[in-house]
Amino acid sequence: DAGVTQSPTHLIKTRGQQVTLRCSPKSGHDTVSWYQQALGQGPQFIFQYYEEEERQRGNFPDRFSGHQFPNYSSELNVNALWLGDSALYLCASSLAGPPYEQYFGPGTRLTVT
């Protein structure tokens, strides 16, 4: 039973560029949440996707957008990258209903120079 997978593992981008990160949820899960984790801090909720729609959004600018595909996989897009966007981006999958246990992927380490 495959867990949550993310790609790529690491990424280096230049300020102003755009990036797309990918996530495949755990088998049987239909909901995907994205988090940003800066070094030494807790994960911060970016948004959650369910039934190919953004179901809830955290306090992130419109430069952060996402998509969920019919097979439940998801993408996170960040436009006009800032230096401050450098972080570990985590994808978590869960079921739409309780118990809402979140399974996290290994993350994508994004460095913006």
Place this chain on the structure above:
Amino acid sequence: GQQVMQIPQYQHVQEGEDFTTYCNSSTTLSNIQWYKQRPGGHPVFLIQLVKSGEVKKQKRLTFQFGEAKKNSSLHITATQTTDVGTYFCAGNSGTYKYIFGTGTRLKVLA
């Protein structure tokens, strides 16, 4: 906005000593989850608490949810070197969004 704080920020213990981390929310929670993140790793789900005053145990780990559903704690009895990592609580106020705490980094000295 909702905030979730954890204390202490860091804790160093000798192997065999007990450890406790406390989580406090600025708002009443619907439920709270606890995660462990090893250095260089990703958060791993430990448990979810839903009911006021709920206490759950997992081997040496004891989790409590406060009566007012605004605070929670994780207690580890007789720590082992495998307990090293950062422990996060994540609170939910009835939406789909979980707010993670600031985390407590545990180091266990052999």
